[in-house]
Amino acid sequence: MTETTRTIEVNQLARVEGEGALHLAIDGGQLTVAELRIFEPPRYFEALLRGRDCREAPDITARICGICPVAYLMSSCAAIEDLCGLRVPAPLVDLRRLLYCGEWIESHVLHMFMLHLPDFLGYPDAVSMAREHGDLVRAALRIKKAGNGIVALLGGREIHPINVRIGGFYRLPTRAELAPLRDELAFALDAAEQALVPLAALDFPDFERDYTFVALRHDSEYPMGRGRLVSSDGVDLPVARYDDYLTEHHVRHSTSLHSRTADGGVVHLGPLARYALNHDRLTPRARAAAAAAGLPPVVRNPFRSIQVRGVEVVLALEEALRLIDGYVPGDTPAAAFEPRAGIGYGATEAPRGVLYHRYAVDAAGLITDAKIVAPTSVNQAVIEADLRHYVEPNLHQPDEALRAVCETAIRNYDPCISCSAHFLKLTVERR
Amino acid sequence: MSAAAKPRLAVWKFASCDGCQLSLLDCEDELLAVADGVEIALFPEASSRMLPGPYDVSLVEGSITTAHDRERIRDVRAQSRLLVTIGACATAGGIQALRNLRDVEEWKRIVYARPDWIDSLATSTPIAAHVKVDYELRGCPVNKAQLLELLAALLAGRRPNVATSSVCEECKARGTPCVLVAHGTPCLGPVTQAGCGAICPAYHRGCYGCFGPKETPNPAALSEQLLALGMDRAALGRFYRTFNAAAPAFGDEAQRHDPQP
Numbered sequence: 001m002t003e004t005t006r007t008i009e010v011n012q013l014a015r016v017e018g019e020g021a022l023h024l025a026i027d028g029g030q031l032t033v034a035e036l037r038i039f040e041p042p043r044y045f046e047a048l049l050r051g052r053d054c055r056e057a058p059d060i061t062a063r064i065c066g067i068c069p070v071a072y073l074m075s076s077c078a079a080i081e082d083l084c085g086l087r088v089p090a091p092l093v094d095l096r097r098l099l100y101c102g103e104w105i106e107s108h109v110l111h112m113f114m115l116h117l118p119d120f121l122g123y124p125d126a127v128s129m130a131r132e133h134g135d136l137v138r139a140a141l142r143i144k145k146a147g148n149g150i151v152a153l154l155g156g157r158e159i160h161p162i163n164v165r166i167g168g169f170y171r172l173p174t175r176a177e178l179a180p181l182r183d184e185l186a187f188a189l190d191a192a193e194q195a196l197v198p199l200a201a202l203d204f205p206d207f208e209r210d211y212t213f214v215a216l217r218h219d220s221e222y223p224m225g226r227g228r229l230v231s232s233d234g235v236d237l238p239v240a241r242y243d244d245y246l247t248e249h250h251v252r253h254s255t256s257l258h259s260r261t262a263d264g265g266v267v268h269l270g271p272l273a274r275y276a277l278n279h280d281r282l283t284p285r286a287r288a289a290a291a292a293a294g295l296p297p298v299v300r301n302p303f304r305s306i307q308v309r310g311v312e313v314v315l316a317l318e319e320a321l322r323l324i325d326g327y328v329p330g331d332t333p334a335a336a337f338e339p340r341a342g343i344g345y346g347a348t349e350a351p352r353g354v355l356y357h358r359y360a361v362d363a364a365g366l367i368t369d370a371k372i373v374a375p376t377s378v379n380q381a382v383i384e385a386d387l388r389h390y391v392e393p394n395l396h397q398p399d400e401a402l403r404a405v406c407e408t409a410i411r412n413y414d415p416c417i418s419c420s421a422h423f424l425k426l427t428v429e430r431r
Numbered sequence: 432m433s434a435a436a437k438p439r440l441a442v443w444k445f446a447s448c449d450g451c452q453l454s455l456l457d458c459e460d461e462l463l464a465v466a467d468g469v470e471i472a473l474f475p476e477a478s479s480r481m482l483p484g485p486y487d488v489s490l491v492e493g494s495i496t497t498a499h500d501r502e503r504i505r506d507v508r509a510q511s512r513l514l515v516t517i518g519a520c521a522t523a524g525g526i527q528a529l530r531n532l533r534d535v536e537e538w539k540r541i542v543y544a545r546p547d548w549i550d551s552l553a554t555s556t557p558i559a560a561h562v563k564v565d566y567e568l569r570g571c572p573v574n575k576a577q578l579l580e581l582l583a584a585l586l587a588g589r590r591p592n593v594a595t596s597s598v599c600e601e602c603k604a605r606g607t608p609c610v611l612v613a614h615g616t617p618c619l620g621p622v623t624q625a626g627c628g629a630i631c632p633a634y635h636r637g638c639y640g641c642f643g644p645k646e647t648p649n650p651a652a653l654s655e656q657l658l659a660l661g662m663d664r665a666a667l668g669r670f671y672r673t674f675n676a677a678a679p680a681f682g683d684e685a686q687r688h689d690p691q692p
Contacts, residue, residue: 015479017449041446041496042551043527047538051692052669059639063526063674066450066572110456114477125478127466137463145459156630158457159450159572160641163634170636250544257543333635407479416449 015115015125017067017416022387022406023253026395034387036380036410037253049370054080054339054361058164061357061372066159067110067416070103070151071350073164074225075372079357080166082240083344086337091330092168093225098323099154099164100224100348101316105147105188106158107351108271108309108316111414113140113195116306119408120202136198139191143313146188149181150320168334178324185324189317193289196310200293205405207390208300211382212265213273214246216349222281222315223274225348230277231267240345242356248373259378266381269353270413271308272299286315302386302412309351309414339365350375352414376415383413438487438586441473443507445493445500446527446555450572451518452476452492458575465579468586484510488585494520494555496527501552501561508562513585516558517578519571519674523643526571528555528677532692555677566591571641571674574626594625595646598638601629610637617657617670622648622680639673644680654684664688 020040025033045064049057058076062069074096081088088096113136114126123129130137148158154173155161163170214235216227229237229245237245246267248257260266267273275282275290279297282290290311299308341363347356353375360369386409391402442452456462456477472482489511495501508514516522524531530538535553539546558564568581577593584591594600598620602609610616610632618637620629624645631638644650650671657667668689671681685692 015475015477017453017476041500042539042542042549043446043496043525043555044530044535044538044542045526047533047541048526048529050541053666056669056673060526060673063448063450063571066448066453069448069450106457110453114456118479124480125471125474127463127471127478128480130463130466141459141462148457148459156634157572157627158575159453162631162636162639165636169634170631171634250548252545252548 015118015411017065020415022410024387024391024402024406029395031388031392031395034384034391035253036383036387038380046370046372049359049367052367054083054359054365054367055166055337057359057367057370058166059160059162062160064372064374065416068103068107068350068352068355069160070099070155070164071348071355073161074100074348075346075350075355075357077164077166078225078239078346078348079344079359080346080361081344082346083342083359083361084337084340086167086335088168088335089330089332091328092333092335094323094327095154095169095172096225097221098150098320098327099161101320101323102147102150102154104224104316104351105313105320106144106151107414108313109140109144109147111351112199112306112309112313113137113144115414116408116411117199119404119411120306136195139195142184143188143191143195146181146184147316149184153177153181165334167337168332170333172329172333174329175327178327182321182324185317185320189285189314189321192310192313192317193285193292196289196293196307196314199307199310202306204301204303205390207303209302209386209389211268211272211300212261213276214267214269214354215273215277216347216354217277218281220281222278222283222286222319223349229347229354232273232276239347239356242345242347242373243358246373246378248377257373257377258381259373260381266385267378268382269375269378270305271312271351272302272305273353274349275299275308275311282311283315283318285318286311289314303408305412305414352376352416353379374416376413379413379415383410383415386412437468437470439472439482439485440469441484441486441489441511442471442476443473443489443491443493444476445491445504445521445558446496447493447518447520447525449476449492451521451570452490454517454573454575454578455490458579461579465582469582486511488513488515488582491516491521491558492518494524494527494557495552495561496555497551499550504558504561513565514558514562515566515568515581515585516564517568517573519569519641519643520555521558522567522569522678523675524555524557524677526674526676529672530555531677557677568593569624569626569642574628577626596625597621597645597648598623598625598627598629598632598642601625601627602632605629605633607632610635611656615660617660617662619653619670621653622650640671640681641674643675643678648680650680650684651687654688668692
């Protein structure tokens with residue numbers, strides 16, 4: 001090849017939520033820049049929350065993301081309940097976990113089969129994939145619908161549910177209302193195990209990295225709505241000390257802030273992290289599904305995240321069935337709540353990883369300061385690091401092949417750029 | 432019908448949460464049928480196949496908040512036979528329109544260490560403030576059934592059957608006792624457009640107006656009731672100023688009670 005300077009622009013990366021760009025610069029055979037650029041127009045949630053009643057925060061912050069509104073509702077409630085020292089009764093905690101199971105199922109299945117699997121099977125989208133893999137796509141849609149069924153019933157609707165408030169819910173479902181979900185969820189559990197079989201046969205790139213995984217960890221359950229903040233290198237902190245561990249930095253190429261540890265370290269959030277740090281908390285069928293898929297207790301190949309999501313879908317379905325079977329409506333839909341002045345901290349496990357909220361509230365219950373750290377903003381740095389490590393040994397590949405694999409590598413994280421951030425536009429500069 | 436004869440659909444995103452376009456992917460039972468009835472020429476959230484225009488129908492989600500997007504929406508309009516806005520952001524500016532009342536430069540400083548790196552307009556405005564819009568679908572988020580009805584109607588060349596009455600009507604149809612009258616729960620149902628199925632009252636809470644103002648609303652009369660329930664004027668202002676804060680009927684009423692939010 002002759003020495004020329006080449007700039008190749010490829011259209012927006014698809015099948016991600018939100019808009020961004022990827023910039024790779026290759027100079028003299030060396031990769032000099034790998035930047036995930038996020039151009040999502042800023043919406044200033046942390047500013048617009050100032051002066052709002054803290055009771056409005058869950059519904060308002062849910063609008064940060066239409067893909068994982070339950071996660072926003074849950075982290076927001078957790079932070080304000082922390083501020084007030086509110087103890088949520090166990091049956092309501094269980095019901096919240098059931099709602100979260102619904103979101104994990106629908107969000108994971110959407111990502112796995114509609115957004116990510118087309119990469120591995122060579123299709124532009126799930127609709128084209130359905131022409132040759134119709135049974136798989138139809139099964140996936142049915143599993144996804146079972147998850148959405150939970151969110152719709154318990155939350156009132158699938159996107160931006162309306163039934164969540166600080167302390168619990170507005171209205172509790174009856175046992176009779178939940179019961180009809182059971183058959184579809186039981187079907188979906190079997191179907192999810194089956195759907196993992198073709199995923200085990202996929203040709204994953206031979207690529208592993210030594211990540212610092214960060215997730216929540218709880219005494220008795222696989223983490224969703226609560227737990228301590230732990231890492232694979234020994235960090236173990238209450239959520240109130242999140243800011244001591246991870247701090248945000250504004251980088252020029254992104255409207256979404258980057259997070260780093262005090263010594264500049266990059267952390268990995270999401271299914272791989274949860275699974276690695278909580279393998280002992282998997283439900284029996286989820287553990288069996290992981291073993292059947294050939295997954296070790298710690299998965300360091302980010303391309304295999306599609307399988308780990310599948311394991312978490314099995315877990316969420318199993319948990320949903322357990323929670324429905326054990327559900328006894330309590331006396332009250334929500335613990336009584338009175339706002340007070342203070343600072344509250346909350347973190348829960350969005351499908352994409354730890355979602356952190358911090359609010360300062362005055363004596364009238366109005367928010368004076370808010371901080372929200374979406375998992376994708378934390379993962380940006382690790383995505384960039386993956387790209388550098390993956391692209392460097394593959395620079396000999398043609399641009400088109402590099403582009404395809406970079407897109408898949410980004411989708412490994414199910415990045416939800418709308419949480420802060422535009423189309424991913426890939427530019428390859430070769431000098 | 433040959434593939435070439437199918438109407439060509441495009442789905443666009445501006446400042447938003449992605450929730451309204453996700454509603455299309457949440458049509459689990461209908462998605463493959465919809466994909467059979469139209470050519471999905473552009474839908475970046477769901478497909479990496481991106482075909483050039485022109486398009487028969489463009490669904491537009493999100494509001495206009497940057498100079499770049501102000502130009503981009505003109506280009507979308509030029510490529511589209513019918514342009515349909517979906518959701519509260521595209522039809523009323525969304526929650527991010529709260530900035531219209533405030534100093535956005537101050538907001539940049541609150542959120543970003545380097546506000547000078549941030550490019551955004553002082554306002555968040557609906558699509559119709561920039562280009563001609565053929566239909567508007569309300570909601571934060573849109574209702575799936577309404578979205579399917581709209582697509583079916585456009586494909587059949589008829590007017591979509593989308594209610595313009597209030598949430599109260601849906602509450603009555605559903606048999607839900609009035610939360611405002613029976614329980615004294617603040618509710619925006621009387622001034623809010625139907626379409627959600629009146630879910631909030633069915634879940635024992637008041638409507639928070641996510642579908643925006645109905646046709647010919649009378650928010651002043653409702654505000655009297657809400658003040659009589661003990662709401663203070665600042666809270667009343669906040670009640671109207673959420674996901675449709677820049678819709679005139681809601682914004683003006685909020686302003687009347689709480690001029691300096």
